[in-house]
Amino acid sequence: MTTTRTPLMAGNWKMNLNHLEAIAHVQKLAFALTDKDHDAVEVAVLPPFTDLRSVQTLVDGDRLRIKYGAQDISQHDAGAYTGEVSGPMLAKLKCTYAAIGHSERRQYHGEDEKIVNAKVEAAFRNGIVPILCVGEGLDVRRAGEQVPFTLAQVDGALEGVPAEQAATIVIAYEPVWAIGTGEVATPEDAQEVCGAIRARLAELYGQEVAQQVRVLYGGSVKGSNAPGIMAQPDVDGALVGGAALDADDFVKIVRYREQ
Numbered sequence: 644m645t646t647t648r649t650p651l652m653a654g655n656w657k658m659n660l661n662h663l664e665a666i667a668h669v670q671k672l673a674f675a676l677t678d679k680d681h682d683a684v685e686v687a688v689l690p691p692f693t694d695l696r697s698v699q700t701l702v703d704g705d706r707l708r709i710k711y712g713a714q715d716i717s718q719h720d721a722g723a724y725t726g727e728v729s730g731p732m733l734a735k736l737k738c739t740y741a742a743i744g745h746s747e748r749r750q751y752h753g754e755d756e757k758i759v760n761a762k763v764e765a766a767f768r769n770g771i772v773p774i775l776c777v778g779e780g781l782d783v784r785r786a787g788e789q790v791p792f793t794l795a796q797v798d799g800a801l802e803g804v805p806a807e808q809a810a811t812i813v814i815a816y817e818p819v820w821a822i823g824t825g826e827v828a829t830p831e832d833a834q835e836v837c838g839a840i841r842a843r844l845a846e847l848y849g850q851e852v853a854q855q856v857r858v859l860y861g862g863s864v865k866g867s868n869a870p871g872i873m874a875q876p877d878v879d880g881a882l883v884g885g886a887a888l889d890a891d892d893f894v895k896i897v898r899y900r901e902q
């Protein structure tokens with residue numbers, strides 16, 4: 644079965660750039676990216692919550708082709724959940740995406756499979772596409788258990804998710820040992836787990852769904868290593884942290900085919 648998946652390059656800004664810096668950064672990206680870039684690759688940014696309104700205004704006002712989304716979403720739609728931001732709020736800001744289960748959320752905020760699953764459901768319930776983040780730590784990698792570990796995370800996050808929703812999800816494989824360390828997984832490492840994720844999606848939902856889902860790699864992706872990673876058959880894009888804060892390098896990643 645051949646399905647053409649549009650590559651997705653998503654910049655996760657993490658806790659960087661205030662709303663004024665966000666405007667300047669998106670303007671810089673918009674100035675650099677051409678229609679040819681946008682035709683070839685979907686470009687998205689995931690700014691902090693406090694930037695989203697400014698980014699929305701800019702994207703809407705100038706009809707930019709840059710998509711945007713949040714770095715997290717509450718599992719609840721409303722109520723007494725101090726500090727949380729809900730799916731309806733993000734939908735009102737026209738967010739396309741919400742990252743869910745990033746390893747930094749799992750590690751620093753105790754997000755377990757149940758919470759991640761509830762957040763995936765909350766995103767779908769509100770018309771937001773989850774970018775589900777999965778991936779193993781160094782100890783798991785050293786034990787050679789990266790595939791079963793990561794697939795268990797996928798299984799947990801997709802519990803109860805029907806095929807028509809699963810077909811639209813984005814899954815980002817991010818080995819924790821490669822995040823922000825400069826230690827990039829080899830293209831073969833990325834393919835091993837991204838391919839296993841697609842095979843698991845085929846088991847759970849059938850080939851047609853599995854071939855539609857975009858599986859990204861994340862972990863120290865930069866302009867220089869993007870072509871090798873993107874050459875892998877089951878890697879459909881990148882979730883970029885540090886390099887997404889540098890507009891020139893992010894554009895280089897978007898133009899990985901031209902290197």
Ligand SMILES: O=C[C@H](O)COP(=O)(O)O
Nearest residue numbers: 655822823862863884885
């Ligand atoms: O969400 C992005 C990942 O955590 C990767 O971050 P990084 O590119 O800084 O390694």
